[in-house]
Amino acid sequence: MTMKFREVVKLLAVYVLLFVAGSFIYVLGVRLGAFDAIAVFFYRGLVAILAAGILMSGMFLALKLTRMRNIITIRDVILFFFVFSCVHVVLFTHLPVTADRSVSVFMLGYMNEQGRACSKAELETAFIDKYVNEYEAFDKRLFEQIYTGTIDETSDGEYELTDSGRSILDVYDIVADWYGIDKKLIHP
Numbered sequence: 001m002t003m004k005f006r007e008v009v010k011l012l013a014v015y016v017l018l019f020v021a022g023s024f025i026y027v028l029g030v031r032l033g034a035f036d037a038i039a040v041f042f043y044r045g046l047v048a049i050l051a052a053g054i055l056m057s058g059m060f061l062a063l064k065l066t067r068m069r070n071i072i073t074i075r076d077v078i079l080f081f082f083v084f085s086c087v088h089v090v091l092f093t094h095l096p097v098t099a100d101r102s103v104s105v106f107m108l109g110y111m112n113e114q115g116r117a118c119s120k121a122e123l124e125t126a127f128i129d130k131y132v133n134e135y136e137a138f139d140k141r142l143f144e145q146i147y148t149g150t151i152d153e154t155s156d157g158e159y160e161l162t163d164s165g166r167s168i169l170d171v172y173d174i175v176a177d178w179y180g181i182d183k184k185l186i187h188p
Contacts, residue, residue, distance in 0.1 A: 003071065007070075007071045010068070010071055011068075011071050011072065011076065014060065014063060014068070014072070015076075015080060018056045018059055018060055018080065018084075019056070019080075019083075019084055021056065021059075022052045022053065022055065022056035022084055023052075023088070025052045025055065025056075026048050026049055026051070026052035026053075026088060029048045029051065029052065030044065030045060030048045030096075034048070035047050035048050035051075039143075039147055040144050040147055040148065041096075041097070041100050042093075042097055042144075043148075045092045045096065045097065046089065046092075049084075049085055049088045049089060049092060050085060052084070052088075053081050053084045053085045053088075054081070056080065056081075056084060057077050057078075057080055057081040057084075060072065060076065060077045060080050061074075061077045064076070064077060101137075101141075103127065103131070106127065106130075106131050107123055107127065110123065110126050110127075110130070111123070142159070145165070146159075148164075149162055149164050149165075150162055150164050150165035150168055151165055169186060172186050173186055
């Protein structure tokens with residue numbers, strides 16, 4: 001079955017409308033704390049993206065079953081879900097997640113707040129004093145690893161790597177090989 005130009009335009013309009021609506025719902029859900037029961041920001045965002053993607057795909061399916069059965073296919077519903085999810089995961093990991101945990105963003109923000117040039121020693125001191133100590137960056141990362149199961153706390157208060165943690169390091173080892181990345185942070 002060949003689609004007419006007018007049907008193609010209608011289908012594209014549905015894609016765009018549901019994508020924009022889903023984007024708004026996903027961001028609003030995160031902003032209003034709908035997923036705050038999930039302790040790790042990264043996972044919270046992924047769940048919000050999947051929830052909005054499922055909701056909008058359901059709306060796409062409803063349109064197929066009611067008003068646009070000759071234009072929308074099941075393939076469109078599935079494609080919409082994957083495009084919506086993939087685009088938002090890329091945006092989420094490059095913008096909010098980076099803003100939440102990036103040393104580089106912290107350094108740029110610190111320099112901006114100072115309103116003047118900063119020495120390397122000052123930046124390093126600010127990083128350690130503020131980012132690591134005052135803002136508890138290390139504690140946050142340790143909690144995330146315990147929460148995700150890559151590290152376990154032992155009965156004597158020490159921490160040990162789990163099999164899951166070792167598996168993740170194996171993956172990063174392979175990624176470092178593929179992309180020619182220095183492995184000093186994988187094998188300190």
